[in-house]
Amino acid sequence: MTPSSPNISQIIRSNRKTFGLEITPDGRLIVRAPKAATQAQIKAVVAQKSAWIAKTRARLAAQYPQRQPRTFTEGETFWYLGEQYPLRLTDRVRPTLDLNGAFHLSRQAHSRARQVFIDWYRAETRQITLSLMETYLQQYGFKVNGVRITSARTRWGSCSGKGNLNFTYRLCMAPLLVVEYVVVHELVHLKIPNHSRHFWAEVARINPAWQESRAWLKRHGHLLTLD
Numbered sequence: 453m454t455p456s457s458p459n460i461s462q463i464i465r466s467n468r469k470t471f472g473l474e475i476t477p478d479g480r481l482i483v484r485a486p487k488a489a490t491q492a493q494i495k496a497v498v499a500q501k502s503a504w505i506a507k508t509r510a511r512l513a514a515q516y517p518q519r520q521p522r523t524f525t526e527g528e529t530f531w532y533l534g535e536q537y538p539l540r541l542t543d544r545v546r547p548t549l550d551l552n553g554a555f556h557l558s559r560q561a562h563s564r565a566r567q568v569f570i571d572w573y574r575a576e577t578r579q580i581t582l583s584l585m586e587t588y589l590q591q592y593g594f595k596v597n598g599v600r601i602t603s604a605r606t607r608w609g610s611c612s613g614k615g616n617l618n619f620t621y622r623l624c625m626a627p628l629l630v631v632e633y634v635v636v637h638e639l640v641h642l643k644i645p646n647h648s649r650h651f652w653a654e655v656a657r658i659n660p661a662w663q664e665s666r667a668w669l670k671r672h673g674h675l676l677t678l679d
């Protein structure tokens with residue numbers, strides 16, 4: 453009899469020499485592996501650690517509030533700027549979705565509700581990050597080429613070499629203070645590409661509350677999703 457092997461949610465290969473396992477607060481298993489690792493090797497490492505994986509999942513489930521899978525039904529709540537608003541279905545056709553004390557979704561759009569929400573969050577995140585950046589650009593003289601809103605699941609923002617910043621559409625689900633921190637974090641990466649002491653000092657200078665924001669994301673980040 454073979455023991456059941458834990459499901460792997462994501463495999464991240466890099467130049468590392470050893471394997472690393474991580475359980476996210478919502479119980480997903482992320483495996484970090486050397487570039488040349490075979491599927492069989494990865495499976496073996498995971499099987500060997502199955503007791504630790506089960507124990508860690510149980511501990512995290514007790515520690516972090518868990519969420520139910522989305523059904524987009526009346527009363528289900530959705531995040532916006534750190535608050536949760538209930539969903540109401542309306543007979544109105546346009547706009548397909550708006551937020552006014554509650555999220556009002558047109559019944560006609562219900563079958564594609566997830567995409568309607570993604571589009572809405574995407575537009576909001578773009579508007580909020582752009583307007584925040586405008587302030588920081590003037591005040592601190594950063595140079596940004598462009599902003600892209602992505603569907604990234606595990607990162608809130610990223611910075612690619614040529615002055616382009618990326619933010620996930622989920623970002624505007626977080627409180628504004630947290631959004632500010634993520635924007636500042638990526639802006640500072642334009643000047644300092646690593647997470648050195650110098651980098652964090654620069655983040656702290658512009659965004660003194662950064663540690664609270666980081667802690668908030670660590671605790672609530674896994675809840676900010678449409679899954």
Ligand SMILES: [Zn+2]
Binds near residue numbers: 647
């Ligand atoms: Zn960073």
